[in-house]
Amino acid sequence: MQQTGYTRASTLGPIAEVVTAAGGSIERVFRRADLPLALLDSPDTLLPLRDHFRLLMVTSRELHDEVFAARLGRQTSMAGLGVFGRWVAQAPTLLEAIQRAGTSLPHMLQNATQLVVRRHGDEIHWSYEVYDPARDGRLQNEMLAIWYMIAVVRHFAGARWRPDRIILSGLPSRLRCPTSALMGTDTAIGNAASAIVFDRRLLTSVNPDLGQGDGLAASELGRIFDLxxxxxxxxxxxxxxxxxxxxxxxxxxxxxxxxxxxxxxxxxxxxxxxxxxxxxxxxxxxxxxxxxxxxxxxxxxxxxxxxxxxxxxxxxxxxxxxxxxxxxxxxxxxxxxxxxxxxxx
Structure with a gap:
């Protein structure tokens, strides 16, 4: 059996709205990707990661937009990630949120991937690393993942926060400028994992909504191991x-x-x-x-x-x-x- 990771449909973000606003046909996109349109109404449904990649690639071609996922990512939010997003957003500090995200990602939201934190002097490199062998649509997926990581930091650092720079592995040089414009910060081309880079002092940022959440119910926690x-x-x-x-x-x-x-x-x-x-x-x-x-x-x-x-x-x-x-x-x-x-x- 083909080896692949799995992800929840919620990771597609508001794809239908973005495609429609750009003049594309979401029905045609899903048909060409050989996926059921009903996924849009079933955010907790799992799908193979390679199918997620392919859907993003097909959408990019439908809209003739090589940086489609960077555009889609601007409209994503932690709320769209369901239980995983709530679990991460309830952490007391950004450091704890990043640790929660890294620990729970492969069990709650998406496997065959991991989030890794590395310190380089006064900089933190928070990377998104994919182990699924599928290649088509991989860059689009990483652009989208980077936006979700930015959303995590913004929950603690404020809605206007931007990383010092973004690293995207395998980004063609012709896409560097349009990607930087959509991401709102400098984008570097890397040979290793895609990552966001920011000042390490941000790790101690306190959750502005600390104490307002009720935690997760037992039924929600039970979903942690269903991948x-x-x-x-x-x-x-x-x-x-x-x-x-x-x-x-x-x-x-x-x-x-x-x-x-x-x-x-x-x-x-x-x-x-x-x-x-x-x-x-x-x-x-x-x-x-x-x-x-x-x-x-x-x-x-x-x-x-x-x-x-x-x-x-x-x-x-x-x-x-x-x-x-x-x-x-x-x-x-x-x-x-x-x-x-x-x-x-």
């Missing part, structure tokens, strides 16, 4: 299945193609783990069904269609086999006072 391990084949396949479920009922052939495994190889390796493709699909359908029942007011019929069931009654029977109760009753038991009695379909 799949590189050796966890069922976990990695489950990510692909859940991604496909945003758009269609995924087939074994489709998941095999996306994973880089031949159909028989995939089946054999799952069998060695005591599983089948049907097991993974059923588990993914259960998780998505529960999320849709909990987080939306969609009818049972709509949810059934979104999960690929031709008949809502087929979904209801399947859900009752999984949970022991029909989906309408399950929803009422979940929120007995919040939802009025309504028809199922």
């Amino acid at each position: 799949p391990d590189p050796e966890d084949l069922p976990g990695r396949l489950s990510v692909l299945i859940e991604l496909e479920l945003l758009d269609r009922r995924p087939t074994l052939a489709r998941i095999g193609a996306r994973s880089g495994l031949a159909r028989r190889t995939l089946q054999r390796r799952l069998s060695a783990a005591g599983l089948s493709y049907g097991d993974l699909l059923r588990n993914a359908l259960q998780r998505r069904a529960v999320r849709l029942l909990c987080q939306t007011d969609r009818s049972i019929g709509d949810i059934a269609a979104m999960l690929g069931y031709d008949d809502p009654s087929h979904f209801s029977r399947a859900f009752e086999r999984w949970s022991g109760v029909a989906p309408t009753r399950w929803r009422r038991l979940l929120e007995p006072r919040a939802r009025p009695e309504t028809s199922s379909f």
Whole structure:
């Protein structure tokens, strides 16, 4: 199976707004990147990092803008990173925030990457280092990541703060000036990791919102370890299945193609783990069904269609086999006072 990291859809930032404002078609961008448009409404969904790279590359080509991600990054914020952003933004000092970001990034938001702090005299070099082998769209991804790192520092140093300089690995010399203009500071071309550079005295900056946060709930902390391990084949396949479920009922052939495994190889390796493709699909359908029942007011019929069931009654029977109760009753038991009695379909 192709080795790759994973990232949450939230790391794409306000991509739809930026593409539309520039006169592009977000529908065409997602179609060409072979990704479901529903990712825009599913910020916690995981997708392979190589697909994230490819989407940024396709968008850059759609807009004929080689520094698109630097433009997109100007509109990003810590709030857009969900639980990860909240966890980092609640740190008492910038130093603690940077440590939290580095420690939790590969578990909460994006793996196959790391954030590393190095001191060079009175300067801090905070770098973003990527271990995924995918190359297409990599520079766009690093431009976007740099902006999120800037957003972390700005939370402590103020909204007008800018790094002393930015280092982007592999940046073509022709893009240095337009990138510097968008980043608002000098951009250097580096051979090592991309980084932001700032005065080390900033590390002691105190959180201006200290004491205002309530911390993270146990359910949110539970998400820290839901990115799949590189050796966890069922976990990695489950990510692909859940991604496909945003758009269609995924087939074994489709998941095999996306994973880089031949159909028989995939089946054999799952069998060695005591599983089948049907097991993974059923588990993914259960998780998505529960999320849709909990987080939306969609009818049972709509949810059934979104999960690929031709008949809502087929979904209801399947859900009752999984949970022991029909989906309408399950929803009422979940929120007995919040939802009025309504028809199922």
